[in-house]
Amino acid sequence: MSAVAVGSPASTALPRAFWALWVCQLVNRLGSFVQPFLVLYLTHDRHLSAGTAGAVAAAVGAGTVAAQLVGGLLADRVGRRLTMLICFFGTGAALVLLGSAREMVMIWIAAFLVGLLGDLFRPAVQATVADLLQPNERVRAYGLLFWAINLGFSVSTVSAGVLASIGYGLLFWLNAATSVIAGVVIWTMVPETRPVLDEGTPRRPLLGVVLRDTVFLFMILIQIGYATIYFQGYSTLPLAMAADGLRSETYGLVIALNGVVIVLLQPFLGRWLVKLDRPKLLAASMLVVGLGFGLGAVVHGWWGYGLSVVVWTIGEIGFAAVIGAVFADLAPIDLRGRYMGLSGMAFGIGTVIGPLAGTNALQHLGATVTWIGCGVLGVLIFIGQYALAPALHARALANAATA
Template sequence: MRGAGVRTVRGWVRDTAGGLPRTFWYLWTGTLINRLGSFVLVFLAIYLTQERGFDELAAGLVLGLWGVGGTVGTTLGGTLADRWGRRPTLLTAHLGAAGMMLVLGFAQQLWAVAGGALLLGLFAEAARPAFGAMMIDVVPERDRLRAFSLNYWAINLGFACAAILAGLAAEASYLLLFVIDAATTLATAVIIFVKVTETRAPARAVVLPAGAARPRGALRTILGDRIYLGFVALNLLGALVFLQHISMLPIAMGDDGLSPSTYGVVIALNGVLIVAGQLFVPRLIRGRSRSHVLALAAVVMGVGFGLTAFADAAWFYALTVLVWTLGEMLNSPSNSTLIAELSPADLRGRYQGVFSLSWQVAGASAPIAGGLVRQQAGNAALWLGCAAVGVVVAVAHLASGPARERRAAALRRPAGPAPAQRGPLTSAAR
């Protein structure tokens, strides 16, 4: 019996983590180290309001500027990942983020804090599309669901540890949060520099038939892709709800007399649950309709945030976190694999950048919108509104899912041989 159990565990480990490329594991390690020190964004709202004495609107504006910087960063990072390369984009973004983390930690005046947040958002988020494109480059399609799940598991393992440690560190010194975050970001850059090589395929020359139209540029291609943009818009709506756990949730808990360390423990439950269960999710959802999974995830997340309207104690806040985390666990791997399948190979960086842009737009607007709703309509209206948005997103996923799957199937089909005709020579990617 014992031997059979060991074989079962070994088989599960092999099915979950076996056979993935070495480059993936270097990226995975960098992600884990970086997230172990990801203190600042989690506690920035508390730092601004309790340590620096800014009001809720000022704190929301600073967090919003972080999102604005991220909006520029993801757009620029996606373009650079396709044109300059994944590796140099990642290195530049991580080095810049480490430097700006220290600048933000030492900034005193509101204008300096706001400027530091803007530039930090730019550098930190410029890495996201390059990282996503590199993951798609190195991991075969059949392994992407478990690869993205493993990476998400690493993110949340680091986050679970960071949230608890950050709560303790914040009580000693808020500056320590910025220093540790900068150090782990720099460590990730070192891993990429030493171990990771460029994965971007060289641009191919394409011979067009005589009289054929030139291919559209990248921007026109993306703007004309209504199916992909619709998917991005749904992610934006979901992100507006999800990001309230960074901006308005710590403020709501503070109003109920709960300390920053209590918030750290409560929010760490998000990472703990994902660490405990995320690796089982691929097997649970494999073969199921992604549209149905995404719709269910939106409803569960909406319910979790909606319950926050009634929370008034640490245990109740913890319950709401556990509920919306279940939705997050269903949403993440389905989202990641769908993005990969909807992205043309020569535009992966820019498609990743556009998707990341939805997170940055949400990052810029969620704290401002949340702060305004909370001030004007009250705490309950904010969280019940989050529940309503979750239902809307779920219905939209069910309606748009079939068209997305048809597009993904079309992109998976190999292209036929190019006609052997002479014509003008043009680059495949612009």
């Protein structure tokens, strides 16, 4: 089989198509106005109960999880470029539908479509980067995409509050417009990169390959464990801070450090991260995230929680920069999109398990035990990930030889 390959091992310039993806990610996140304010819109403008509004938001989440499998399948079957075009143009239409829906059935359908179509691009983008770039260039590239996402989202969350004061309807139209703009960027600047199977090569079923791929299955379990820890920052942390007598505004300022640290540090750390061993860097990053949350066991003031956020954010930077590259090295080339989709689905499962496990542990076992549990889980997934390093290196060499 053949694939698009740009650059040599000594290359430092990333291709034009990658920078188009970077711009696309930035524009898409700059317009991410709806999701942070969806519950407020549904309760204030549509006069739904808090429970119903939360359930609609959960429908978006369900669509997001499904999108990882569907997006990975489409990326491998119909192509990366077409999958991204379906995502961005379809999301624009789904957002307009959600903003104009009045009947509950239509609101449910539109919410699910926003989640489904809105996240189709993730496996396709991850696979496109792997198609475009040599293995030694991927850590830098994934890190830059991570930075663009956080830069755009940091700006959008601030501006969305101002726009919402004018009217929630404006959020839907502007969010839809940025999705369309992102689609136009893909249409005009990103070529199809899906590897072409040699004539006569049969398409392999995903399930049969995955069930025999024990390294990948262990990686999926580790990914779920990491996401379980990470999403304590958006579920258990605000409750723990409230129990320590800190106001919700304080939580907002503390969690905002996450975006600030990423925007300020990632461009500088990214240049250093590319020099490190990927599987071992991934293991160390997970450990830092776990220990960062573990600090919650010994802090009670805003400054202590702020320090915890800074620590686990540094681990998050390392994780985000390298996780895509590790899965790209691991995935069979003909199943790259679907492997990326399963990786994203594993993270989505963690977003469900994390809040449930953390909030229940906080309620029944207390904050100290909960945060120590995060630290212990961080150590366990570090050990597991570090132990997989030799197998991941071997798989990367085998895939490089057959590319």
